[in-house]
Amino acid sequence: MAGGADAGAGAGAEVPELVGVPLLGSLFDLKSDSLGTYLRAQHRHGDVVRVTAGPPGMRAELYCVFSPEGAQQVLASDSANFRKDNAFYQEVRDSFGNGLLTSQDEDYLRQRRLVQPLFTRRRVDGYAGAVAAETASVITAWDEALDGVVDVSDEMMHLALRAVARILFGTDVEATADVVARCFPVITDYVLRRGYSPANIPRHWPTPGNRRAAAAMDELYGVCDKIIAERRGGAGAAGADTVGQDGGGDDLLTLLAAARSSDDKEFDASELRDQVLIFLLAGHETTATSLCFALHLLARHPEEQSRAREEISRVLGDRTPEAADLDRLPYLTRVLKEAMRLYPAAPVIGRKAVVDTRIGEHTVPAGADVIVAPWVTHRHPEHWPDPERFDPERFTPEAEAARPRYAWFPFGGGPRACIGQHFSMLESVVALAMILRAYEFEAVDTEVPVGAGITLRTDGPARCRVRRVDA
Numbered sequence: 001m002a003g004g005a006d007a008g009a010g011a012g013a014e015v016p017e018l019v020g021v022p023l024l025g026s027l028f029d030l031k032s033d034s035l036g037t038y039l040r041a042q043h044r045h046g047d048v049v050r051v052t053a054g055p056p057g058m059r060a061e062l063y064c065v066f067s068p069e070g071a072q073q074v075l076a077s078d079s080a081n082f083r084k085d086n087a088f089y090q091e092v093r094d095s096f097g098n099g100l101l102t103s104q105d106e107d108y109l110r111q112r113r114l115v116q117p118l119f120t121r122r123r124v125d126g127y128a129g130a131v132a133a134e135t136a137s138v139i140t141a142w143d144e145a146l147d148g149v150v151d152v153s154d155e156m157m158h159l160a161l162r163a164v165a166r167i168l169f170g171t172d173v174e175a176t177a178d179v180v181a182r183c184f185p186v187i188t189d190y191v192l193r194r195g196y197s198p199a200n201i202p203r204h205w206p207t208p209g210n211r212r213a214a215a216a217m218d219e220l221y222g223v224c225d226k227i228i229a230e231r232r233g234g235a236g237a238a239g240a241d242t243v244g245q246d247g248g249g250d251d252l253l254t255l256l257a258a259a260r261s262s263d264d265k266e267f268d269a270s271e272l273r274d275q276v277l278i279f280l281l282a283g284h285e286t287t288a289t290s291l292c293f294a295l296h297l298l299a300r301h302p303e304e305q306s307r308a309r310e311e312i313s314r315v316l317g318d319r320t321p322e323a324a325d326l327d328r329l330p331y332l333t334r335v336l337k338e339a340m341r342l343y344p345a346a347p348v349i350g351r352k353a354v355v356d357t358r359i360g361e362h363t364v365p366a367g368a369d370v371i372v373a374p375w376v377t378h379r380h381p382e383h384w385p386d387p388e389r390f391d392p393e394r395f396t397p398e399a400e401a402a403r404p405r406y407a408w409f410p411f412g413g414g415p416r417a418c419i420g421q422h423f424s425m426l427e428s429v430v431a432l433a434m435i436l437r438a439y440e441f442e443a444v445d446t447e448v449p450v451g452a453g454i455t456l457r458t459d460g461p462a463r464c465r466v467r468r469v470d471a
Contacts, residue, residue: 012358012361013361013362014362015048015049015362015363015364016045016046016049016050017049017050017052018037018050020051020052023055024053024054024055025052025053025054025059026053027054030051030196034451035347035373035375035450037051038051038064038066038348038371038373038375039375039376039379041066041376042066042376042380046066047065047066047067047070047360048063048067048070048359048360048361048362048364049063049064050062050063050064051064054198058198058199061368061369062368062370063353063364063365063368063370064370064372064373064376065359065364065373066372066373066376066377066380067360067377068377068405068406068407068409069360069404069406070359070360071374071377071406071409071413072404072405072413072414073357073359074351074359074370074372075349075372075406075409075413075417076413077414079414079416081353081354082351082353082354082357083351084104084350084351084352084416085104085351085352086350086351086369087195088191088350089102089350091191091194092191092454095187095191095217096274096278096281097270097273097274097277097278098271098274099274099275099276099277099278100112100115100278100419101278101281102278108416110265111267111271111275112419114256114259114265114266114267115256115259115275115419117259118259119419119420119422121422124323124422124426125322125323125324125426126323127426127427128321128323128426128430129322130167131163131426131427131430131431132321132322132434134159134163135159135163135435136320137162138155138159138435139438142438142466143468148465148466149463149464149465149466150463151462151463152291152292152295152296152299152441152462152463152464153288153292153448153458153461153462156288156289156291156431157284157288159288159291159431160284160285160288160427161177161180161181161284162177163284163287163427163431164279164280164287165177167251168251168252168253168276168279168280168283169251169253170254175223176227179219179220179223180220180280180284182216182219183216183217184220184280184281184285186212186213186216187213187217187220188454190209190212190213190216192454193209224276225269225273227253228257228269228273229269231253232269252279253272253276257272279420281454283420283423283424285345285455285457286418286424286455287345287424287427289345289455289456289457290336290339290343290345290410291432292343292462293342293343293448293462294336294339295436296441296443296448296462296464297342297390298335298436298441299442299443300390300443300446301390302442304335304390304392305440307331308432309437309440311330311331311332312433315329316433316437320434321430321434322430323426323430325429325430325433326425326426326429329429331392332432332433332436333425334392334393334394334395335392335432336425336428336429336432337394337395337408338391338392338395340410341378341384341394341408342378342388342390343456344375344378345455346410346411346412346455347373347374347452347455347456348371348372348373348374348375348452349371350370350371351370352367352369352370353367353368353370354366354367374408374409374410377406377407377409378408378410383404383407384407438468438469439466439469440467440468440469442464442465442466442467443464443465444463444464445460445461445462448460448461
């Protein structure tokens, strides 16, 4: 597909608009069910749709791009035309720092060069042991205090946070995991309220909401700064445990603190904290979502659950899974990918258009707020027959090769694709293999309401009845 600024020279067909209510447009629909609203927009009007929200003078206008080819343009082939300059990213930046998720231009390129060597496949594979250890702790806790029902949303959030905190901080995991668990929800809710509001009061005004968020940020920043200072002062080298193997080495914070670019530049203390906060944000909520829904979908589909467990038993026996087992567990990997199709952790990705860009028959104008939506594209009827049905066989090598590259993009794409996607897959497969080997799952809550936060989040419990496989 042709794209770029030159392709926008013609006006193209008028972009259809999703009709809302007079004066306020789709404001209430977006507030109550933004993901459902985007799906309706695609079903009614196609792959490029305008959605407006808010009263005149404060109205937001979104250009929604739903086709795989359009998503590829926005994120990859024409990515220079679309920047992270919208209000939402600014709120994330103001709360969680200018790390890899939010930085741009030279800041981003410099950070990526410094961080990339720490996310090679060999380095990441070394963290499988840390993931396995935290998963074993969850299984032990269930064995000791099990009442027969668990909320896999809460439990997988706990597991993913502990795993990423252990990999980041080593022996300081206990000092950080509780603070993150307490402070992150306060800060993320604050970001969401401000990011989607047509107007905000200044952050420094002493309102209750501002004060709660400031207190949470102070506590979170404080514990990170303390550990960073210890690492930089040399105490971390002795205090950090070896969380990896075969090249995994010291905890990730120690490695970040020692990282140097080709011109011998390093992160200063505030930049280092920004990277840590972004890794905590992106590294635990996204993986927790994938684990939660993989388990819950299997709990609702016993035949697929049995097939996954048979593969795990045949491949692993009683041994602890390791990184090399990702290639030995193809069906479990397909289960995970199908869960990520139906419940992508980043259901909506925003950008700001900086030049007119032709997408299909339509032109997205410079200055427009643009979204691509894995939630919608992953359900596109041209590429996913019976899209709401859970079917891991959609991800056989042959089926994947037959679809457009961006029909499935849970990790984004292009030059800003998630740097941690291999770690997320590794963590998820290792954890799922251990949990499914230990327990059978039956869904108590057959439907789990979800909403779009910074990441996809459950808006209700995802309870499952669990039984020890060897009981």
